Amino acid sequence: MRIVLAEDSVLLREGLVRLFDEAGFETVGSYGDAESLLAGIDEAKPDVAVLDVRMPPTFRDEGVRAAIELRRRMPRLGVLLLSQYVEGTYAQELLSSGDGGMGYLLKDRVASLDELEDAVERVSQGGTVLDPQVVAELLSRRSDPLATLTPREREVMTLMAEGRTNAGIAKQLYIGVGAVEKNVTSIFQKLGLEDSGTDHRRVLAVLTWLQR
Structure with missing residues (x-):
């Protein structure tokens, strides 16, 4: 072969x-x-x-x-x-x-x-x-993609839904901005929100969160 x-x-x-x-x-x-x-x-x-x-x-x-x-x-x-x-x-x-x-x-x-x-x-x-x-x-994923979020990712998602920036989330959770970015990236992946170049993944993630 x-x-x-x-x-x-x-x-x-x-x-x-x-x-x-x-x-x-x-x-x-x-x-x-x-x-x-x-x-x-x-x-x-x-x-x-x-x-x-x-x-x-x-x-x-x-x-x-x-x-x-x-x-x-x-x-x-x-x-x-x-x-x-x-x-x-x-x-x-x-x-x-x-x-x-x-x-x-x-x-x-x-x-x-x-x-x-x-x-x-x-x-x-x-x-x-x-x-x-x-x-x-x-x-x-088939049952509930939000159920796969870790407790920290849920905290980040909640603050994201409040309209906070990554820097604002980092300040609120007393973690580094890099850690926030990693959590946000993980959230996008778990929700199946790939970067298409047109869709605003942050908005789509928040919409998914609010519709739970």
């Missing part, structure tokens, strides 16, 4: 290549960012693409965007996303087409050669592989 890999961490990338080799797979392309992967995909002609969710330059959703583009170019290509954290929004976006051959695993799962090999085999055959923690996140 021919595999292409996109992962910005050199150590993890080399480790994955060795794991693929032990599993009997052939790594035909290894890249440090999504742009390089997309540029070399036609020549590599892989059966499966394994991508980190967050890569340079912004470390946000480059892997997801690249996965969607790869499937547009090569509908039969198996795609396996790896993430350090549970990011249900990205998993949901990847799976929204309803097509098979997709997978989403947490990086700590790749320590098991058998589990990684099984995931690659399944997506190559058109199956779907989801990390159990990702499944739990998606199920919780």
Whole structure:
């Protein structure tokens, strides 16, 4: 089986290549960012693409965007996303087409050669592989996305609904502005509010909160 890999961490990338080799797979392309992967995909002609969710330059959703583009170019290509954290929004976006051959695993799962090999085999055959923690996140979203907010995120959300800025929230909660920003980003992700470039996510989050 021919595999292409996109992962910005050199150590993890080399480790994955060795794991693929032990599993009997052939790594035909290894890249440090999504742009390089997309540029070399036609020549590599892989059966499966394994991508980190967050890569340079912004470390946000480059892997997801690249996965969607790869499937547009090569509908039969198996795609396996790896993430350090549970990011249900990205998993949901990847799976929204309803097509098979997709997978989403947490990086700590790749320590098991058998589990990684099984995931690659399944997506190559058109199956779907989801990390159990990702499944739990998606199920919780279906019931009530607000229920997934932590107590701190609820405090931030309440103050956000009051119209306070991040600096105002930080002052009120006696935490740093950076901590507030992390909580706000997490809230957006849990509510499925991706940055479309047009919608004001802060307003949409507040509307969701007020409608609970």
